[in-house]
Amino acid sequence: MSTTVTRPAAPSKARRTAKAAARRETTAASSGVVLTLLLISTAYFLFPLWWLLVSVTKPFGRQFSGSGLWFDGFGLFDNLSRLTAQSDGIFWRWMLNSVLYCGIGALGATLMSAMAGYLLAKYEFRGKGALFGAVLAAVLVPKILFTLPLYLMFSEVGLINNPLAVLLPSIVSPFGVYLARVFAAQAVPGEVIEAGRLDGAGEFRIFRTIALPMMLPALVTIFLFQFVEIWNNYLLPAMVLGDDRLQPVTVGLVGWNAAHGVAVPASLVVVGSLVSVVPLIVAFLALQRFWRAGMTAGAVK
Amino acid sequence: MTTTLSAADPAAPPRQEARPPRRRRRETALTKRTLLLFGGPFVALFAAMYIAPIVYATVSSLYVVKRSGLGLTAPTKEFDPLHNFAQAFGDHDFLAALGRVGLFAVVQVPLMLGLALGLALLIDAKSARGKGFFRLASFLPYAIPGVSAALVWSFMYSSGSSPINNLLEPLGIQIPFFSGGSVLWSVANIVTWSWTGYNMIIIYSALQLIPGEVLEAAKMDGASALRIAWNIKIPAVRGSLVLTAVFSIIGSAQLYNEPTVLQPISGGSVSSTFTPIMSAQSAVAAGNYHYAAAQSVILAVAVGVLSFVFFKLTNRGDKA
Numbered sequence: 001m002s003t004t005v006t007r008p009a010a011p012s013k014a015r016r017t018a019k020a021a022a023r024r025e026t027t028a029a030s031s032g033v034v035l036t037l038l039l040i041s042t043a044y045f046l047f048p049l050w051w052l053l054v055s056v057t058k059p060f061g062r063q064f065s066g067s068g069l070w071f072d073g074f075g076l077f078d079n080l081s082r083l084t085a086q087s088d089g090i091f092w093r094w095m096l097n098s099v100l101y102c103g104i105g106a107l108g109a110t111l112m113s114a115m116a117g118y119l120l121a122k123y124e125f126r127g128k129g130a131l132f133g134a135v136l137a138a139v140l141v142p143k144i145l146f147t148l149p150l151y152l153m154f155s156e157v158g159l160i161n162n163p164l165a166v167l168l169p170s171i172v173s174p175f176g177v178y179l180a181r182v183f184a185a186q187a188v189p190g191e192v193i194e195a196g197r198l199d200g201a202g203e204f205r206i207f208r209t210i211a212l213p214m215m216l217p218a219l220v221t222i223f224l225f226q227f228v229e230i231w232n233n234y235l236l237p238a239m240v241l242g243d244d245r246l247q248p249v250t251v252g253l254v255g256w257n258a259a260h261g262v263a264v265p266a267s268l269v270v271v272g273s274l275v276s277v278v279p280l281i282v283a284f285l286a287l288q289r290f291w292r293a294g295m296t297a298g299a300v301k
Numbered sequence: 302m303t304t305t306l307s308a309a310d311p312a313a314p315p316r317q318e319a320r321p322p323r324r325r326r327r328e329t330a331l332t333k334r335t336l337l338l339f340g341g342p343f344v345a346l347f348a349a350m351y352i353a354p355i356v357y358a359t360v361s362s363l364y365v366v367k368r369s370g371l372g373l374t375a376p377t378k379e380f381d382p383l384h385n386f387a388q389a390f391g392d393h394d395f396l397a398a399l400g401r402v403g404l405f406a407v408v409q410v411p412l413m414l415g416l417a418l419g420l421a422l423l424i425d426a427k428s429a430r431g432k433g434f435f436r437l438a439s440f441l442p443y444a445i446p447g448v449s450a451a452l453v454w455s456f457m458y459s460s461g462s463s464p465i466n467n468l469l470e471p472l473g474i475q476i477p478f479f480s481g482g483s484v485l486w487s488v489a490n491i492v493t494w495s496w497t498g499y500n501m502i503i504i505y506s507a508l509q510l511i512p513g514e515v516l517e518a519a520k521m522d523g524a525s526a527l528r529i530a531w532n533i534k535i536p537a538v539r540g541s542l543v544l545t546a547v548f549s550i551i552g553s554a555q556l557y558n559e560p561t562v563l564q565p566i567s568g569g570s571v572s573s574t575f576t577p578i579m580s581a582q583s584a585v586a587a588g589n590y591h592y593a594a595a596q597s598v599i600l601a602v603a604v605g606v607l608s609f610v611f612f613k614l615t616n617r618g619d620k621a
Contacts, residue, residue: 031428042438048453068464112343119339144555149354169350203335232446250448284444
């Protein structure tokens with residue numbers, strides 16, 4: 001089908017032609033089977049999210065009645081104001097905590113990963129192999145295993161109930177270093193660094209003004225993945241933060257849920273669950289092309 | 302870029318001198334400063350947050366706190382390297398937790414990766430439409446934090462109002478999500494839901510790297526789509542499958558969020574020692590830090606050995 005491409009300057013036209021050719025080559029039966037299977041799997045992946053979306057719009061208290069799959073009255077705004085009213089608006093405090101922990105943690109991790117990854121990709125030094133080996137090993141050890149010893153260490157140095165106990169482990173990302181190294185090796189040509197040196201620029205200036213912009217797609221990926229990872233990390237904040245005004249939203253919601261609908265209505269947990277996942281879904285949708293490129297770089301090498 | 306710097310390395314063989322020695326010395330100093338500037342912050346925090354906890358846990362697991370029978374004297378910390386490990390290997394709850402997670406991994410990981418591979422092949426198929434939509438729809442659950450996903454599914458499962466059982470009611474089927482025999486698979490379903498799309502994207506990316514000519518040639522030879530998938534595409538994504546399998550095995554060992562969220566509504570099916578991490582955490586809650594540390598060490602070693610064995614086994618196939 002590549003023969004139909006006459007002008008390389010029109011890639012979209014070429015792709016459309018290829019697509020049409022692919023369609024002609026397949027039978028209606030095979031595309032029917034493929035489509036059916038894909039629709040079944042998509043129903044599985046979207047079912048709980050659809051239920052959540054529908055439930056949040058139902059009038060308060062009716063979240064668990066009815067089929068759960070279709071709208072039934074409208075109570076979205078009432079639900080949100082009840083969420084805000086519960087325990088003096090602590091829910092929004094939790095959201096803010098989550099955004100701060102994840103934002104600061106991911107930003108720090110991205111910056112450190114960029115520098116360490118660039119160092120590993122572009123310089124020769126003694127101990128380089130050992131450092132990279134340690135980073136790789138750390139990627140492979142279950143992160144949750146560090147949590148209990150960290151909790152014990154933090155209690156010995158008095159860091160319990162201190163946001164630093166959540167932030168410090170968050171800004172170290174071995175996977176980020178690995179990804180930054182792979183990407184720096186591919187995307188930052190040695191000649192450009194050499195040219196910067198000949199112009200008399202210092203190593204850090206070369207990194208900041210030349211290498212960093214070139215590594216940007218990988219850095220967005222590292223930021224996003226670290227953001228999600230910190231948001232996902234439940235055990236560490238649950239152990240080190242006893243004060244509920246310091247907790248992230250995940251720990252807060254599980255605390256509400258464990259109250260069995262006695263202290264906090266179960267409907268409120270449903271509403272809070274939906275609100276708490278909105279920022280992450282928006283981030284993923286907005287940054288699609290970055291995480292896809294990043295996952296490919298991390299997976300193939 | 303590496304050549305100028307390796308010239309400054311004292312271990313490097315002497316090169317034909319193109320530069321005066323003064324410049325070489327300056328570069329050496331520069332390298333050390335650069336090294337510290339770029340790598341210093343990461344190495345310092347990496348040591349504090351990754352290496353120190355391992356050392357701490359390992360050392361801590363070798364000690365035992367001894368209290369006198371009446372509790373009149375202060376407890377003493379004693380070096381007794383085998384005590385905690387002997388206790389762990391005689392602890393039925395901990396061993397049951399290890400076995401449970403082992404069973405979980407053996408069933409859930411192949412199931413999830415099979416699903417991910419199937420999805421990737423379907424979306425990659427020539428007859429697929431709306432590839433972007435299907436790719437995103439299956440990946441969306443990954444964007445939901447583990448705890449939130451478990452909360453949402455706990456609403457799906459909860460006995461009085463389960464929307465799934467509501468749907469199945471007319472058929473006369475009710476799934477006992479929280480019975481002792483099925484609660485592990487209820488957890489497995491949440492994990493599968495969360496991670497299939499993530500693994501699918503990795504496998505799908507590998508599929509995109511197969512040269513078009515190879516697929517075209519196979520087609521010319523009259524190979525069917527299924528045959529091409531079996532003989533060309535699946536072998537081509539083998540590396541990605543091994544990678545996702547290792548990460549999934551590691552993920553199974555960390556099983557904590559989902560069972561913990563289901564615990565309060567499970568009616569006792571999810572015990573406080575349901576998984577090894579939960580078991581270690583309940584040892585911490587009981588104040589037995591040294592025993593918790595020993596459990597962590599055992600789990601870490603088990604995971605390391607399993608990943609290594611899995612790598613070895615799958616690599617042997619490559620050489621043959």
